[in-house]
Amino acid sequence: MSIICAQETGLTAEEYVACVGQSALGPTRPLGNTERVQAMLDNSNLVVTARDDSGRLVGLFRGMTDWNWICYCADMAVVENSQGQGIGRILMDKATEILGPGCTIVLLALPGAEGFYKAIGLTQTSAAFYRDRTHRT
Template identity: 35%
Template sequence: MTSQRYTWTHRLDEVDLEELSRLYLLAPLGNKPPEALATVYRNSRYLCFVHAGDALVGAGRALADGVDCAYIADVAVHPEHQGRGLGSDIIRNLVDLANGHKKIILYAAPGTEDFYRGLGFLHMNTAMAIWADPRRAVAVGLLRPAE
Protein backbone atom coordinates (compact mmCIF):
# COMPACT_ATOMS: atom_id res chain seq x y z
CA MET A 1 0.00 0.00 0.00
CA THR A 2 0.98 3.64 -0.38
CA SER A 3 2.32 5.88 2.35
CA GLN A 4 0.86 5.65 5.84
CA ARG A 5 -0.37 9.26 5.59
CA TYR A 6 -3.59 7.99 4.05
CA THR A 7 -6.54 6.66 6.01
CA TRP A 8 -8.92 4.13 4.46
CA THR A 9 -12.58 3.46 5.11
CA HIS A 10 -15.24 1.25 3.54
CA ARG A 11 -18.28 3.04 4.93
CA LEU A 12 -20.40 5.48 2.93
CA ASP A 13 -21.68 7.19 6.07
CA GLU A 14 -18.10 8.40 6.74
CA VAL A 15 -17.94 10.30 3.42
CA ASP A 16 -19.22 13.75 2.48
CA LEU A 17 -21.14 13.19 -0.76
CA GLU A 18 -20.57 16.78 -1.92
CA GLU A 19 -16.84 16.20 -1.54
CA LEU A 20 -17.13 12.89 -3.40
CA SER A 21 -18.94 14.68 -6.23
CA ARG A 22 -16.11 17.25 -6.44
CA LEU A 23 -13.54 14.42 -6.50
CA TYR A 24 -15.33 12.91 -9.51
CA LEU A 25 -15.05 16.23 -11.35
CA LEU A 26 -11.35 16.58 -10.54
CA ALA A 27 -10.33 12.95 -11.21
CA PRO A 28 -11.92 13.42 -13.94
CA LEU A 29 -14.86 11.01 -13.94
CA GLY A 30 -17.49 13.54 -14.92
CA ASN A 31 -20.30 15.41 -13.26
CA LYS A 32 -22.06 13.05 -10.88
CA PRO A 33 -24.31 14.81 -8.37
CA PRO A 34 -24.23 13.76 -4.70
CA GLU A 35 -27.71 12.19 -4.93
CA ALA A 36 -26.63 9.95 -7.82
CA LEU A 37 -23.44 8.98 -5.99
CA ALA A 38 -25.45 8.11 -2.88
CA THR A 39 -27.53 5.72 -4.99
CA VAL A 40 -24.67 4.02 -6.82
CA TYR A 41 -22.54 3.63 -3.71
CA ARG A 42 -25.44 2.31 -1.63
CA ASN A 43 -26.11 -0.25 -4.37
CA SER A 44 -22.47 -1.37 -4.53
CA ARG A 45 -21.31 -4.29 -2.42
CA TYR A 46 -17.73 -3.08 -1.85
CA LEU A 47 -16.67 0.51 -1.17
CA CYS A 48 -13.28 2.10 -0.72
CA PHE A 49 -12.56 5.68 0.34
CA VAL A 50 -9.16 7.25 1.00
CA HIS A 51 -8.49 10.43 2.96
CA ALA A 52 -5.35 12.54 3.33
CA GLY A 53 -6.03 14.31 6.59
CA ASP A 54 -9.62 15.53 6.32
CA ALA A 55 -9.63 15.61 2.49
CA LEU A 56 -11.16 12.82 0.39
CA VAL A 57 -8.49 11.98 -2.21
CA GLY A 58 -9.56 8.58 -3.53
CA ALA A 59 -12.63 6.42 -4.00
CA GLY A 60 -13.77 3.28 -5.73
CA ARG A 61 -16.58 0.77 -5.65
CA ALA A 62 -17.51 -2.68 -6.90
CA LEU A 63 -20.89 -4.16 -7.70
CA ALA A 64 -20.97 -7.85 -6.88
CA ASP A 65 -23.34 -10.79 -6.50
CA GLY A 66 -21.30 -12.63 -3.88
CA VAL A 67 -20.32 -15.64 -6.00
CA ASP A 68 -20.09 -15.23 -9.76
CA CYS A 69 -19.30 -11.69 -10.85
CA ALA A 70 -17.89 -8.46 -9.44
CA TYR A 71 -17.55 -5.26 -11.45
CA ILE A 72 -15.11 -2.56 -10.35
CA ALA A 73 -16.37 0.92 -11.17
CA ASP A 74 -15.55 4.57 -10.67
CA VAL A 75 -12.02 4.54 -9.30
CA ALA A 76 -11.22 8.20 -8.70
CA VAL A 77 -7.99 9.74 -7.43
CA HIS A 78 -7.49 13.46 -6.82
CA PRO A 79 -4.99 14.84 -9.38
CA GLU A 80 -2.62 16.00 -6.61
CA HIS A 81 -2.39 12.39 -5.40
CA GLN A 82 -2.12 10.65 -8.76
CA GLY A 83 1.14 8.94 -9.67
CA ARG A 84 1.75 7.75 -6.08
CA GLY A 85 0.22 4.29 -6.40
CA LEU A 86 -3.05 5.25 -4.75
CA GLY A 87 -5.20 4.19 -7.73
CA SER A 88 -3.41 0.83 -7.83
CA ASP A 89 -3.98 0.40 -4.11
CA ILE A 90 -7.70 1.16 -4.47
CA ILE A 91 -7.99 -1.44 -7.26
CA ARG A 92 -6.05 -4.01 -5.21
CA ASN A 93 -8.26 -3.32 -2.20
CA LEU A 94 -11.44 -3.84 -4.24
CA VAL A 95 -10.02 -7.00 -5.81
CA ASP A 96 -9.21 -8.32 -2.33
CA LEU A 97 -12.73 -7.51 -1.13
CA ALA A 98 -14.19 -9.32 -4.16
CA ASN A 99 -11.93 -12.34 -3.68
CA GLY A 100 -13.80 -15.59 -4.31
CA HIS A 101 -15.88 -14.32 -7.23
CA LYS A 102 -15.41 -16.34 -10.42
CA LYS A 103 -14.66 -13.15 -12.35
CA ILE A 104 -13.83 -9.55 -11.57
CA ILE A 105 -14.53 -7.17 -14.43
CA LEU A 106 -13.82 -3.53 -15.15
CA TYR A 107 -13.79 -1.47 -18.28
CA ALA A 108 -10.75 0.65 -18.97
CA ALA A 109 -10.71 4.09 -20.50
CA PRO A 110 -8.77 4.03 -23.78
CA GLY A 111 -5.07 4.26 -23.08
CA THR A 112 -5.25 2.77 -19.56
CA GLU A 113 -5.19 -0.88 -20.56
CA ASP A 114 -1.50 -1.36 -19.63
CA PHE A 115 -2.15 0.06 -16.14
CA TYR A 116 -4.87 -2.54 -15.51
CA ARG A 117 -2.85 -5.30 -17.16
CA GLY A 118 -0.13 -4.55 -14.60
CA LEU A 119 -2.70 -5.25 -11.87
CA GLY A 120 -3.53 -8.68 -13.28
CA PHE A 121 -6.46 -7.87 -15.59
CA LEU A 122 -6.57 -9.42 -19.06
CA HIS A 123 -8.32 -8.13 -22.17
CA MET A 124 -11.80 -9.61 -22.73
CA ASN A 125 -12.53 -10.71 -26.28
CA THR A 126 -16.29 -10.89 -25.99
CA ALA A 127 -17.31 -7.95 -23.82
CA MET A 128 -20.21 -5.91 -25.20
CA ALA A 129 -22.27 -3.05 -23.81
CA ILE A 130 -25.32 -0.88 -24.25
CA TRP A 131 -24.69 2.75 -23.31
CA ALA A 132 -27.17 5.54 -22.73
CA ASP A 133 -25.23 7.68 -25.23
CA PRO A 134 -23.64 5.21 -27.67
CA ARG A 135 -22.52 7.90 -30.14
CA ARG A 136 -20.42 9.60 -27.47
CA ALA A 137 -19.05 6.24 -26.25
CA VAL A 138 -17.97 5.43 -29.83
CA ALA A 139 -16.50 8.91 -30.29
CA VAL A 140 -14.27 8.63 -27.19
CA GLY A 141 -13.21 5.08 -28.01
CA LEU A 142 -15.14 3.13 -25.37
CA LEU A 143 -17.31 1.27 -27.90
CA ARG A 144 -16.74 0.10 -31.45
CA PRO A 145 -19.49 1.05 -33.89
CA ALA A 146 -21.81 -1.63 -35.22
CA GLU A 147 -20.48 -3.22 -38.39
Protein backbone atom coordinates in the same frame (compact mmCIF):
# COMPACT_ATOMS: atom_id res chain seq x y z
CA MET B 1 1.96 11.10 3.38
CA SER B 2 0.30 7.83 4.28
CA ILE B 3 -2.88 6.54 2.67
CA ILE B 4 -5.63 4.78 4.62
CA CYS B 5 -7.66 2.46 2.43
CA ALA B 6 -10.88 0.94 3.78
CA GLN B 7 -14.36 -0.23 2.93
CA GLU B 8 -16.85 2.53 3.73
CA THR B 9 -20.58 2.87 3.93
CA GLY B 10 -22.30 6.21 3.89
CA LEU B 11 -20.00 8.02 1.47
CA THR B 12 -21.76 11.26 0.57
CA ALA B 13 -22.44 12.59 -2.90
CA GLU B 14 -20.47 15.71 -2.01
CA GLU B 15 -17.34 13.69 -1.18
CA TYR B 16 -17.77 11.61 -4.32
CA VAL B 17 -18.12 14.73 -6.48
CA ALA B 18 -15.07 16.37 -4.87
CA CYS B 19 -12.93 13.28 -5.55
CA VAL B 20 -14.20 12.14 -8.94
CA GLY B 21 -14.43 15.71 -10.17
CA GLN B 22 -10.65 15.99 -9.80
CA SER B 23 -10.00 12.84 -11.83
CA ALA B 24 -10.19 11.81 -15.48
CA LEU B 25 -13.46 10.05 -14.66
CA GLY B 26 -15.16 13.35 -13.75
CA PRO B 27 -16.41 14.38 -17.20
CA THR B 28 -18.07 10.96 -17.63
CA ARG B 29 -20.18 11.11 -14.47
CA PRO B 30 -23.30 13.19 -13.60
CA LEU B 31 -21.46 15.33 -11.04
CA GLY B 32 -23.92 18.21 -11.36
CA ASN B 33 -26.77 16.02 -10.14
CA THR B 34 -26.03 15.17 -6.50
CA GLU B 35 -29.35 13.35 -6.11
CA ARG B 36 -28.38 10.95 -8.90
CA VAL B 37 -24.85 10.57 -7.53
CA GLN B 38 -26.25 9.75 -4.09
CA ALA B 39 -28.54 7.13 -5.66
CA MET B 40 -25.48 5.63 -7.42
CA LEU B 41 -23.71 5.38 -4.07
CA ASP B 42 -26.76 4.07 -2.20
CA ASN B 43 -27.17 1.27 -4.73
CA SER B 44 -23.54 0.19 -4.69
CA ASN B 45 -22.68 -2.56 -2.23
CA LEU B 46 -18.90 -2.13 -2.21
CA VAL B 47 -17.24 1.25 -1.75
CA VAL B 48 -13.54 1.31 -0.95
CA THR B 49 -11.94 4.65 -0.22
CA ALA B 50 -8.41 6.00 -0.01
CA ARG B 51 -7.91 8.91 2.39
CA ASP B 52 -4.79 10.92 3.16
CA ASP B 53 -3.50 11.80 6.63
CA SER B 54 -5.99 14.65 6.93
CA GLY B 55 -8.94 12.38 6.07
CA ARG B 56 -9.43 13.91 2.63
CA LEU B 57 -10.81 11.48 0.06
CA VAL B 58 -8.10 11.03 -2.62
CA GLY B 59 -9.43 7.91 -4.36
CA LEU B 60 -12.31 5.49 -4.53
CA PHE B 61 -13.48 2.17 -5.93
CA ARG B 62 -17.26 1.79 -6.32
CA GLY B 63 -18.67 -1.60 -7.20
CA MET B 64 -21.67 -3.87 -7.30
CA THR B 65 -21.14 -7.49 -6.36
CA ASP B 66 -22.83 -10.78 -5.47
CA TRP B 67 -19.84 -11.48 -3.16
CA ASN B 68 -19.32 -14.95 -4.67
CA TRP B 69 -18.67 -14.72 -8.38
CA ILE B 70 -18.36 -11.22 -9.80
CA CYS B 71 -17.87 -7.58 -8.89
CA TYR B 72 -18.46 -4.88 -11.46
CA CYS B 73 -16.24 -1.89 -10.73
CA ALA B 74 -18.35 1.07 -11.81
CA ASP B 75 -15.85 3.73 -10.69
CA MET B 76 -12.14 3.74 -9.97
CA ALA B 77 -10.85 7.26 -9.47
CA VAL B 78 -7.81 8.95 -7.95
CA VAL B 79 -7.60 12.74 -7.74
CA GLU B 80 -5.09 14.10 -10.25
CA ASN B 81 -2.63 15.57 -7.73
CA SER B 82 -2.44 12.21 -5.90
CA GLN B 83 -1.87 10.05 -8.96
CA GLY B 84 1.43 8.20 -9.40
CA GLN B 85 1.60 7.18 -5.73
CA GLY B 86 0.15 3.68 -6.14
CA ILE B 87 -3.29 4.61 -4.82
CA GLY B 88 -5.15 2.95 -7.71
CA ARG B 89 -3.26 -0.30 -7.09
CA ILE B 90 -3.96 -0.06 -3.35
CA LEU B 91 -7.69 0.42 -4.02
CA MET B 92 -7.81 -2.56 -6.38
CA ASP B 93 -5.84 -4.73 -3.94
CA LYS B 94 -8.13 -3.77 -1.03
CA ALA B 95 -11.27 -4.49 -3.07
CA THR B 96 -9.79 -7.86 -4.08
CA GLU B 97 -8.99 -8.66 -0.44
CA ILE B 98 -12.52 -7.73 0.71
CA LEU B 99 -14.16 -9.75 -2.07
CA GLY B 100 -12.10 -12.86 -1.40
CA PRO B 101 -10.54 -15.44 -3.73
CA GLY B 102 -13.74 -16.60 -5.46
CA CYS B 103 -14.80 -13.23 -6.85
CA THR B 104 -13.62 -11.69 -10.14
CA ILE B 105 -13.51 -7.92 -10.69
CA VAL B 106 -14.52 -6.59 -14.11
CA LEU B 107 -14.56 -3.02 -15.37
CA LEU B 108 -14.71 -0.86 -18.46
CA ALA B 109 -11.64 1.37 -18.72
CA LEU B 110 -11.67 4.90 -20.02
CA PRO B 111 -9.86 5.13 -23.35
CA GLY B 112 -6.19 5.62 -22.57
CA ALA B 113 -6.34 3.97 -19.15
CA GLU B 114 -5.81 0.42 -20.44
CA GLY B 115 -2.07 0.53 -19.70
CA PHE B 116 -2.71 1.37 -16.05
CA TYR B 117 -5.03 -1.58 -15.57
CA LYS B 118 -2.59 -3.93 -17.30
CA ALA B 119 0.20 -2.63 -15.06
CA ILE B 120 -1.75 -3.47 -11.89
CA GLY B 121 -2.46 -7.00 -13.06
CA LEU B 122 -5.83 -6.94 -14.80
CA THR B 123 -6.32 -8.96 -17.97
CA GLN B 124 -7.64 -7.14 -21.03
CA THR B 125 -10.39 -8.73 -23.12
CA SER B 126 -11.93 -7.77 -26.43
CA ALA B 127 -15.24 -9.45 -25.59
CA ALA B 128 -16.90 -6.67 -23.60
CA PHE B 129 -20.29 -5.40 -24.74
CA TYR B 130 -22.60 -2.73 -23.39
CA ARG B 131 -25.88 -1.04 -24.17
CA ASP B 132 -25.60 2.70 -23.74
CA ARG B 133 -28.04 4.28 -21.27
CA THR B 134 -29.49 6.37 -24.12
CA HIS B 135 -30.43 3.28 -26.18
CA ARG B 136 -34.16 2.72 -26.39
CA THR B 137 -35.87 -0.10 -28.27
